[in-house]
Amino acid sequence: MITESIPGVTLRTKAYVYFDGKCVSHSFTLPDGTAKSVGVILPATLTFNTGAPEIMECVAGSCEYKLAGSDAWMTSGPGERFHVPGNSSFEIRVRDVYHYICHFG
Amino acid sequence: MITESIPGVTLRTKAYVYFDGKCVSHSFTLPDGTAKSVGVILPATLTFNTGAPEIMECVAGSCEYKLAGSDAWMTSGPGERFHVPGNSSFEIRVRDVYHYICHFG
Incomplete structure (x- = not known):
């Protein structure tokens, strides 16, 4: 099942721009304070480091x-x-555009 | 005053990607159904067409x-x-990164 929308969030208006714009994300919090983000990765091969575990x-x-x-x-x-x-890392390879939700923890 | 965050929104998880990623936006609705979006424009000179009036x-x-x-x-x-x-258009020229909220109507 695809999560098409998420209700009741507080949206941060300023984006995070990584790798010269190859990755752009907007962060938000759920009513209980849980932090997440939505974003896109454009065609590229990138390496991301994690602090907290991510899904x-x-x-x-x-x-x-x-x-x-x-x-x-x-x-x-x-x-x-x-x-x-x-405290790890992953490589990601995108050929078209990858749209994601990033969940922490 | 800068609008740093917007509470109580329903966030659409899939982004809109324009001009090969020079513009990336995420749309959302307020509790009353009003549609808006947050986005970024990377360094570029672009022309946008409007349907509804935009702020x-x-x-x-x-x-x-x-x-x-x-x-x-x-x-x-x-x-x-x-x-x-x-039903008009505007040119936009960005040298660094422009972060915006788009209000319609």
Whole structure:
């Protein structure tokens, strides 16, 4: 199932722009204070570092990703999620546009 | 005054990507159903067409803009807004990154 919209959030208006705009995200909080973000990654191969563990949920498009310590590129498409440990990193390879929700913790 | 966050919104998770990613926006609705969006424009000179009238509110960075039928480039910075008539167009020139809220109507 694809999460098309999220109700009741407090949206931060200023975006985060990473890698010269190859990744753009807007952060928000749920009523209980939980922080998340929505974003897009444009065609690129990028490496992200994590502080807290992250769950990347695809809402449109797709990506390939490779977790630190793995040699395997995996694919993630609409409605699918992948988990990234905290204090780690992952590579992500996007050919079209990858739309995601990032959940922390 | 800068609008740093907007509470109580329903956020659409899939972004709109324009001009090969030079403009990325996420749309949302207020509790009363009013539609708005937050977005960023990366360094570029772009032309946007309007259907409904739009008010562009800068929340960070800055832009220069020129409305259809005008020869004057105007500057818009944090906390400032400019109005664009409906069924019209405007050029926008961004040197750094322009973060905005788009209000319709």
